[in-house]
């Protein structure tokens with residue numbers, strides 16, 4: 668039976684979809700048969716980040732209309748054999764995703780639901796940026812998930828700029844998690860190549876560490892400050908502030 672995890676964003680643009688996809692890719696690389704349910708029924712953002720836009724024949728909307736079975740709407744990632752995506756493009760009755768996910772539990776080890784099928788999820792992860800204006804939003808998301816019956820709620824602090832943490836301009840991810848009162852599962856650095864459809868090796872490493880934490884194999888999180896220490900780090904921080 669799959670572990671079903673709901674991914675939520677503290678606020679729009681926090682990186683919920685990005686984290687859902689790259690966390691799923693990291694889990695699949697660890698040998699977990701992983702399904703991402705792309706909750707974006709309007710634009711298929713998850714499909715886009717996976718590089719699978721236009722490669723699907725069906726979506727969950729077709730399954731709901733009786734044109735195919737749920738399994739037929741699932742796509743296998745071409746270069747990550749353990750990774751699968753279920754698009755929900757054009758799905759009107761969002762509640763149908765709960766049944767669809769329940770139908771898939773025997774087929775996967777982990778199912779990551781990007782802001783969809785919450786009823787089917789026993790576990791959730793809130794994704795937040797590390798800035799103080801997101802503290803209240805992350806707290807509210809965590810509380811709402813717990814009030815909705817999801818007891819196990821963790822936190823990924825995304826878009827962390829190590830230089831700003833080093834300078835003390837933003838909270839460390841650990842401080843952020845303790846203020847928000849959610850267990851810290853992962854720290855993902857700011858990576859300006861992500862919006863371009865790429866990923867830096869260090870960011871991929873941060874997702875690998877997060878995947879291990881999600882599986883309960885490790886509690887280590889990515890150290891964002893490391894590249895900003897020393898002379899090279901000083902130059903990097905100055906460049907970052909002035910350019």
Ligand SMILES: Nc1ncnc2c1ncn2[C@@H]1O[C@H](COP(=O)(O)OP(=O)(O)O)[C@@H](O)[C@H]1O
Pocket residue numbers: 676678679680681682683684685686712825826827855856857858859860861862863
């Ligand atoms: N760690 C990161 N560093 C830099 N940009 C990021 C990072 N994570 C996500 N982004 C970018 O932020 C934007 C919003 O991300 P997205 O995953 O769509 O957020 P959400 O699903 O929470 O609305 C996208 O352009 C994405 O590429």
Ligand SMILES: [Mg+2]
Pocket residue numbers: 683684685707712
């Ligand atoms: Mg999204």
